[in-house]
Amino acid sequence: MTTHIIALGGSLLRPEESDERSAWFGRLRQLAVHLEGNGRKLGIVVGGGLPAREGITLARSSFTDSYRLDMVGIAATRLNASILQQTLLDIGCDVCPIIPTSTDEAAELLGEHHIVIMGGTTPGHTTDAVAVALARDSGSAHLVIATNVSHVYDSDPRTNENAKPFETMTLAELAEITGTEALEPGASAAVDPIAVKWAMEAGLKIAVLDGRNLSLLEDALEGRPFEGTLIQ
Ligand code: UTP
Secondary structure, three states: OOEEEEEEOHHHHOOOOHHHHHHHHHHHHHHHHHHHHOOOEEEEEEOOHHHHHHHHHHHHOOOOOHHHHHHHHHHHHHHHHHHHHHHHHHOOOOEOOOOOOOHHHHHHHOOOOOEEEEOOOOOOOOHHHHHHHHHHHOOOOEEEEEEOOOOOEOOOOOOOOOOOEOOEEOHHHHHHHHOOOOOOOOOOOOOOHHHHHHHHHHOOEEEEEEOOOHHHHHHHHOOOOOOOEEEO
8 A cells, every 4th residue: 555755844734815724725635535535545744834933932032942942843743733633534534543753653553544644753853854754664765745835946045036946856965955964943944954864864755845736746646747846
């Protein structure tokens, strides 16, 4: 049975417009039902998005220890994971009722359920790295990182209008852009450097695409050409 591992950026759960938000959740439900109906397994790792940023900012006014700030971020990822878990349980999908706290546990639970949804695990990385670890532990050769940019770029497209998108690249090329040192709590990058490091160690392929348009995610999961960056 095919198992798909998806890192779903937390920012995707809260597009600014509420209309877009309901449309996005509707499309996600449809995709989950379709994939489950075709006998696929889904391991979804949800990011912390806005609650993580808010929580970490709030906590920083009281303490600065990175480990503790990361723990606050992890709580936010688990909050978002619960929202998605309850959404899919609500329409009768075979979703694991537990939110696992490790990728070992999640890989095991994928043996019992079609869909397992989780957030972060331990301090020192983001949910991108958790998705890489889950792909490794569940024997998947690839994973999809669904985020809110269209591609990996050679520099930050928010600050450099000449930034060039990659259609394909190697993990070594990606590591040159991201580095392999852990990010600060709450800091964001195209792909988490620790995720890149672990993907190199495990020899995994990664697709990075814009998860605001879930048709792109479906294309990648169905093995069709997709708009985004293929990293191998
Ligand atoms: P995210 O995975 O949400 O980071 O984790 P992100 O890259 O900002 O992703 P988006 O914006 O949701 O797409 C949020 C924070 O939670 C802590 C880190 O501090 C991270 O910055 N975290 C998360 C961990 O320490 N360990 C984890 O396994 C996951």
